[in-house]
Amino acid sequence: MTTHRPDVGPTEPPAGTERIRDAGRTRAEILAVATREFADRGYAGGRINEIAARTRTTKRMIYYYFGGKEQLYVAVLEHAYAGIRALEQQVDVEHLDPVTAIRELAALTFDHHEAHPDFIRLVSIENIHRAEHLGRSTVLRGLTEPTLAALGTILRRGRESGVFRDDVDALDVHQVISAYCVFRTANRHTFGAVLGRDMLDPARRDHQRQMLGDLVAAFLQAPGPGSGAATVQP
Amino acid sequence: MTTHRPDVGPTEPPAGTERIRDAGRTRAEILAVATREFADRGYAGGRINEIAARTRTTKRMIYYYFGGKEQLYVAVLEHAYAGIRALEQQVDVEHLDPVTAIRELAALTFDHHEAHPDFIRLVSIENIHRAEHLGRSTVLRGLTEPTLAALGTILRRGRESGVFRDDVDALDVHQVISAYCVFRTANRHTFGAVLGRDMLDPARRDHQRQMLGDLVAAFLQAPGPGSGAATVQP
DNA sequence: CGAACAACTCACCAACTGGTACATACGGAG
DNA sequence: CTCCGTATGTACCAGTTGGTGAGTTGTTCG
Numbered sequence: 201m202t203t204h205r206p207d208v209g210p211t212e213p214p215a216g217t218e219r220i221r222d223a224g225r226t227r228a229e230i231l232a233v234a235t236r237e238f239a240d241r242g243y244a245g246g247r248i249n250e251i252a253a254r255t256r257t258t259k260r261m262i263y264y265y266f267g268g269k270e271q272l273y274v275a276v277l278e279h280a281y282a283g284i285r286a287l288e289q290q291v292d293v294e295h296l297d298p299v300t301a302i303r304e305l306a307a308l309t310f311d312h313h314e315a316h317p318d319f320i321r322l323v324s325i326e327n328i329h330r331a332e333h334l335g336r337s338t339v340l341r342g343l344t345e346p347t348l349a350a351l352g353t354i355l356r357r358g359r360e361s362g363v364f365r366d367d368v369d370a371l372d373v374h375q376v377i378s379a380y381c382v383f384r385t386a387n388r389h390t391f392g393a394v395l396g397r398d399m400l401d402p403a404r405r406d407h408q409r410q411m412l413g414d415l416v417a418a419f420l421q422a423p424g425p426g427s428g429a430a431t432v433q434p
Numbered sequence: 435m436t437t438h439r440p441d442v443g444p445t446e447p448p449a450g451t452e453r454i455r456d457a458g459r460t461r462a463e464i465l466a467v468a469t470r471e472f473a474d475r476g477y478a479g480g481r482i483n484e485i486a487a488r489t490r491t492t493k494r495m496i497y498y499y500f501g502g503k504e505q506l507y508v509a510v511l512e513h514a515y516a517g518i519r520a521l522e523q524q525v526d527v528e529h530l531d532p533v534t535a536i537r538e539l540a541a542l543t544f545d546h547h548e549a550h551p552d553f554i555r556l557v558s559i560e561n562i563h564r565a566e567h568l569g570r571s572t573v574l575r576g577l578t579e580p581t582l583a584a585l586g587t588i589l590r591r592g593r594e595s596g597v598f599r600d601d602v603d604a605l606d607v608h609q610v611i612s613a614y615c616v617f618r619t620a621n622r623h624t625f626g627a628v629l630g631r632d633m634l635d636p637a638r639r640d641h642q643r644q645m646l647g648d649l650v651a652a653f654l655q656a657p658g659p660g661s662g663a664a665t666v667q668p
Numbered sequence: 669c670g671a672a673c674a675a676c677t678c679a680c681c682a683a684c685t686g687g688t689a690c691a692t693a694c695g696g697a698g
Numbered sequence: 699c700t701c702c703g704t705a706t707g708t709a710c711c712a713g714t715t716g717g718t719g720a721g722t723t724g725t726t727c728g
Contacts, residue, residue: 382613
């Protein structure tokens with residue numbers, strides 16, 4: 201999540217050479233500082249002046265490179281989304297048994313979210329604005345397709361071997377996993393303030409990760425709808 | 435803070451009497467408009483001028499009654515939190531069988547969250563600000579205690595009858611349920627923009643409610659930690 | 669009735685905010 | 699070395715924003 205793309209200049213200058221005028225570096229620095237600023241204070245709360253002040257360049261450059269506050273914010277959003285690498289390729293969805301595979305995918309997602317709090321914050325902020333900026337961008341569609349594909353494969357194999365229910369689809373499961381992972385980070389503060397427990401407390405991390413695995417595994421292995429409780433009905 | 439709870443005035447005027455100068459009414463109107471404004475645009479994005487304009491009074495009154503933007507926002511937060519009634523008392527935790535009880539509590543929470551999107555937004559906004567305003571307030575502690583008590587009772591009874599696992603506590607379960615319910619509303623827009631499914635689509639509401647019930651029930655009925663998958667291990 | 673106080677109006681402001689006109693200096697191409 | 703476009707710094711601006719000083723009117727209560 202440092203610079204971005206290969207955008208350091210047309211002919212990569214020898215490392216160590218510090219140019220005074222370096223479009224790529226300036227642009228990247230603005231983007232990095234803007235990311236922190238917006239993630240920290242939201243779109244309306246983020247200040248162009250503040251971003252400029254924390255950069256080795258001036259406000260003028262922000263407008264030179266990005267055009268305006270909103271465009272800068274969209275650039276930050278796109279850059280952040282692009283930085284979220286597909287992690288599902290680390291799960292061998294074809295050969296692992298489905299329960300193990302889904303647990304692994306859940307655990308990976310869990311760690312991934314915990315490692316990128318700024319991204320979660322940007323997502324929360326964007327939701328406050330009803331995703332109007334994200335909607336205007338075009339770079340995002342299909343970003344999660346690999347994840348959904350992997351999930352779909354796991355679900356299919358699980359159903360075929362008779363251990364998974366068949367009335368939920370990949371999106372449903374993705375939603376459940378995301379909800380759990382996002383909530384821990386995004387609602388950490390109010391949850392902590394009202395309930396007195398820090399969901400991100402490292403001492404509880406393993407327990408929380410285990411819970412998610414159990415949650416998803418148990419859910420998928422449970423009988424379909426209608427068969428409600430397995431308990432006695434007097 | 436909240437200068438007074440019953441509002442409306444010292445000696446409740448006969449209903450129907452429209453006074454020109456009515457402190458309670460003015461205050462309440464400001465609070466209502468401010469709630470919408472802040473829930474809509476966030477704290478930094480909310481405008482005092484705009485709130486004043488949409489009220490039958492003037493900006494000066496906002497400062498007269500609330501003191502400033504931040505204090506008004508805190509008042510909005512407190513009022514919103516106070517408005518979230520305890521719903522767990524609608525569940526007969528002592529006599530229903532535990533699985534049915536937890537399903538009912540989950541379903542109630544589900545509907546409750548869907549019915550109060552503004553509250554969810556305020557919570558999200560407050561999390562962006564790391565709950566700094568909520569933390570300064572004192573009215574909140576213990577607000578969710580009834581819920582946790584009910585949950586605790588259900589869990590205890592479930593454990594005693596041998597159907598529930600014993601390595602998760604009430605807070606854990608509350609977290610799972612909240613995560614699911616909050617995520618649906620709070621992250622509706624980015625989820626929809628990226629994945630193309632509206633989590634709040636009425637056509638899918640029953641399915642989503644059912645999923646939550648299955649999720650929590652299956653999770654609690656699953657064997658404890660370590661016993662991971664029930665599948666073959668070659 | 670007529671103080672006295674609460675409720676309210678109006679005009680005003682200093683600071684900030686996003687945004688820009690304009691001058692200028694670097695650094696690679698030839 | 700010279701030229702020229704890209705990159706950059708300075709100064710500035712108009713609109714907005716949260717906030718306020720000071721006076722005015724409705725209500726209530728003795």
